[in-house]
Amino acid sequence: MLMGIIKKPSIRSYWSSSPICSTPIHPHSMSRRRYENILRFMHFSDNSLCPPREHPQFDRLYKIRPLITHFAARFAEAYTPGRNICVHESLMKYKGRLGFKQYIPSKRSTYGVKVYKLCDSESGYTQAFRVYEGKDSSLDPPGCPEHMGTSGKIVWDLLFPLMNKGYHLYVDNFYTSVPLFKLLYCFDTAACGTVRKNRVGFPAQLVRTRLKRGETSALRQEELLAVKYRDKKDVYLLSTIHTERSVEVSVRGRAERIRKPVCIKAYNRHMGGVDLADQLLQPYQIMRKSRAWYKKVAIYLMQIATHNAFLLCKKANPG
Structure with missing residues (x-):
């Protein structure tokens, strides 16, 4: 944790005796050799008991x-999120050889291990998470219908303990689909998210509608609202939370106010929980170059746990 606050070019430099660069807390806590040995021999499972790659339980x-099992249980039991929650993915930087390494150009770290997260929209608390294991990995969460695609099963897996409690879920267009939103609505969980215009079930009539900038078109079928809004480009959204109502919003750098659908305003406000958590962790990164991917993931999960603990402390001591 201290290494995330006090940045130095190498691990050895934390044990420097130079009067200019020294940080006494490190040599007073333990010797450098002991710290390096802890990192070197850090393991969490008995490798001799690992099933072989060809085994069905590998x-x-x-x-x-x-x-993973320990943190998942503790994160869920220690905190009750607010009404608005979101599902999104984070990318833990890793450029070594790894079968399930991902490339996401939109992330700060373009290569790494992807982690799906369910976070509280207001605080950024990580309520649940799942480490991506590769496109050929099996995902069969209990109770999830077979017809749900991979993205729908990810949402179901993360959200399952919070179903039937009236939560409002926000997701991006990777997860949003008509079948998923209808299914969640049956379990007292409303949802809102941007959607790809070619998603199965999204009304083609809405896609064909031509709009000028600032105009909105919407269609409703029972609990499901489909919206098209023209900003710099067309924005498509599904919601089982909102109505077609529009509200005035201010635009950064412009004096006049414009009207936007209330669902888009709510989406922009509540979708950032995962990004907020990543943003708060970024200044305190303690990652070092390592060929052992599991050590980097373990340290990353410890950082998430530290951030969650900080949020719990703030909640317990609001002053």
Whole structure:
């Protein structure tokens, strides 16, 4: 944790005796050799018990599975999120050889291990998470209908403990689909998210409608609202939370106010929980170059746990 606050070019420099660069807390806590040995021999599972790759119960995350199981249980039991929650993915930087390494150009770290997260929209608390194991990994969460695609199963897996409690879920166009939103609505969970215009079930009539900038078109079928809004480009959105109502909003750098659908305003406000958590962690990164991917993921999960603990402390001591 201190290494995330006090930035130095190498691990050895934290034990420097130079009067200019020294940080006494590190040598007073433990010797450098002991710290390096802890990092070197850090393990979370018995490798001799790992099923072989060809075994049906082979687990790509076996090396850190106990840590994942522990944190997942503790994160869920320690906090009750507010009404608005969101699902999105984070990318833990890793450029080494790894079968399930991902490339996401929109992220700060373009290569790494992808982690799906369910976060509280207001605080950024990580309520649940799932480490991506590769496109050929099996995902079969209990109770999830077979017809749900991979993205729908990810949402179901993360959200399942919070169903039937009246939550409002916000997701981006990777997860949004008509079948998923209808299914969640049956479990007292409303949802809102941007959607790809070619998604199955999204009304083609709405896609064909030509709009000028600032105009809105909407269609409703029972609980499901489909919206098209023209900003710099067309924006498509599905919601089981909102009505077609529009509200005035201010625009950065412009004096006049414009009208936007209330669902888009709410989406922009509540979708940033995962990004907020990543943003708060960014200044305190303690990652170092390592060929052992599981050690980097383990340290990353410890950082998430530290951030969650900080939010719990703030909640317990609001002053």
